[in-house]
Amino acid sequence: MNKIPRIETIPEKKLVGKHLKMSLAANRTTELWQSFMPHRHQIKNRKNSDFISMQVYAPSFTLNNMNSHTEFEKWAALEVLHLNEVPDGMESFLLPGGLYAIFRHKGAASTGEKTFRYIFETWLPASEYELDTRPHFEILGEKYKNEDPSSEEEIWIPIKLKNSIT
Numbered sequence: 001m002n003k004i005p006r007i008e009t010i011p012e013k014k015l016v017g018k019h020l021k022m023s024l025a026a027n028r029t030t031e032l033w034q035s036f037m038p039h040r041h042q043i044k045n046r047k048n049s050d051f052i053s054m055q056v057y058a059p060s061f062t063l064n065n066m067n068s069h070t071e072f073e074k075w076a077a078l079e080v081l082h083l084n085e086v087p088d089g090m091e092s093f094l095l096p097g098g099l100y101a102i103f104r105h106k107g108a109a110s111t112g113e114k115t116f117r118y119i120f121e122t123w124l125p126a127s128e129y130e131l132d133t134r135p136h137f138e139i140l141g142e143k144y145k146n147e148d149p150s151s152e153e154e155i156w157i158p159i160k161l162k163n164s165i166t
Contacts, residue, residue, distance in 0.1 A: 005101040013095040017077025025068040036076035042087035054137035134158035
């Protein structure tokens, strides 16, 4: 894991995929990806070959009120150039642009909790940033190999400067 994130402002992203409501206690990530992967080739006009794993939390979400039963919407998606063609059984999502802290997680996907703990318990409180209310996401690119110890993914955390009014 890189301990110092890359800070980047991104434009809006257009996504097409599937989503399910879940919590950490009732995790349905495997079910979501198993329903998405067989149909991924139906998505036309892909911007790249990366997969997006996205979490959409309620606007009232904060780290203080997060627990294993906090519900959120989890997406399995691809970034596309436009939303003119959305396959049956899938939906589109406009990911708002904005400021993100990007961390690289190296290792099996199941070891990601350690990286997330570092981000939220160590880096974020000590930084000049706080969480923003936009979706969180991971980019699963060509180096992503799920449970392989050599797997890599990028973790994108929405941030804003502390005390900003946005």
